[in-house]
Amino acid sequence: xxxxxxxxxxxxxxxRLQHYVDLVxxxxxxxxxxxxxxxxxxxNSLVEVAxxxxxxxxxxxxxxxxxxxxxxxxxxxAQDELHRLLRLGYQQKxxxxxRSQGQVSYYQN
Numbered sequence: 001x002x003x004x005x006x007x008x009x010x011x012x013x014x015x016r017l018q019h020y021v022d023l024v025x026x027x028x029x030x031x032x033x034x035x036x037x038x039x040x041x042x043x044n045s046l047v048e049v050a051x052x053x054x055x056x057x058x059x060x061x062x063x064x065x066x067x068x069x070x071x072x073x074x075x076x077x078a079q080d081e082l083h084r085l086l087r088l089g090y091q092q093k094x095x096x097x098x099r100s101q102g103q104v105s106y107y108q109n
Contacts, residue, residue, distance in 0.1 A: 046070040
């Protein structure tokens with residue numbers, strides 16, 4: 001069942017989403033790092049970003065682009081508003097995984 005929303009909140013959400021779409025569509029990907037940021041905005045998958053980079057023939061010092069490099073770019077110091085938004089989103093996305101990896105169960109034998 002859909003969550004009910006007020007018209008006022010819907011209008012705010014539309015503005016927020018339109019700003020994001022405008023930001024991504026106008027983003028100038030003039031470096032490999034910025035291209036990774038923009039592709040991540042479209043795919044929300046760093047594995048897919050690495051695959052697309054390799055399909056386009058992009059390399060890093062002659063080596064294929066891998067997920068680890070893409071993660072380092074998204075997780076790196078944000079250089080602009082889109083990067084900042086995506087970095088925050090990525091960190092929220094992986095947060096539950098980070099918590100579960102570091103916990104030790106008292107019930108393990």
